[in-house]
Amino acid sequence: MKTTMTGSEHERARENQAMFARIAPRYDLMNRLMTAGMDMSWRRELIERAALQAGARVLDIGTGTGDLAQQVSARCPQCVAIASDYTFEMMNTGRRNGRTLNFNAADALHLPFPSDTFDAVVSGFLLRNVTDLERALREQFRILKQSGRWVALDTTRPEKNLLTPFIQFYLQRIIPALGKYIAGQGDAYGYLTRSTQNFLRAEELANLAQRAGFREVGFARKNFGTIAIHWGMK
Numbered sequence: 619m620k621t622t623m624t625g626s627e628h629e630r631a632r633e634n635q636a637m638f639a640r641i642a643p644r645y646d647l648m649n650r651l652m653t654a655g656m657d658m659s660w661r662r663e664l665i666e667r668a669a670l671q672a673g674a675r676v677l678d679i680g681t682g683t684g685d686l687a688q689q690v691s692a693r694c695p696q697c698v699a700i701a702s703d704y705t706f707e708m709m710n711t712g713r714r715n716g717r718t719l720n721f722n723a724a725d726a727l728h729l730p731f732p733s734d735t736f737d738a739v740v741s742g743f744l745l746r747n748v749t750d751l752e753r754a755l756r757e758q759f760r761i762l763k764q765s766g767r768w769v770a771l772d773t774t775r776p777e778k779n780l781l782t783p784f785i786q787f788y789l790q791r792i793i794p795a796l797g798k799y800i801a802g803q804g805d806a807y808g809y810l811t812r813s814t815q816n817f818l819r820a821e822e823l824a825n826l827a828q829r830a831g832f833r834e835v836g837f838a839r840k841n842f843g844t845i846a847i848h849w850g851m852k
Contacts, residue, residue: 639707672696680744683712755830776843
């Protein structure tokens, strides 16, 4: 298994960071538009599956503007939520939008936290963007306490069915168009579409989570099979 990034992986990481910096000002708005607001309910379900108790320490890794961490704090005011990302512009946008969170700069492949620190690790649309998915999962496993919960919301490749042509049209045409006219970043949202189409199927990601050490692994598909909520326990 890889423990360091190759030159091409470093380059991809820098490109991703620059891309997310460009789309930060309209990131939350685009999420609402692309999902017709359904992403809010997906995040609520994610938090429910984390089974948070008062006093729990929760890491939202790849927090972006802090959308998910904000919902964690609202749902469990007695929890200690850490909002971590490696794109400063994303976190600064969250601050400008009035989110008074504990923001923390962190690389998902090299988390700056001791082992056995958190009661839950959550993420929203992080995993498809990391350069070493297995390492990212191992890092999240490492920093969880025993019986801690891992819950991740991300895209997944859907099974082919009668809706496939409509899903492909939406991904390939509608989302880049929204990105161009709403966020002024058509190319960036073209990348996000491609990363969705090239990401693992839910079953494959569940297998990787088990290989990373998680038990009681499961997932639930959403949005015509294009989104999945994954979970597991240490």
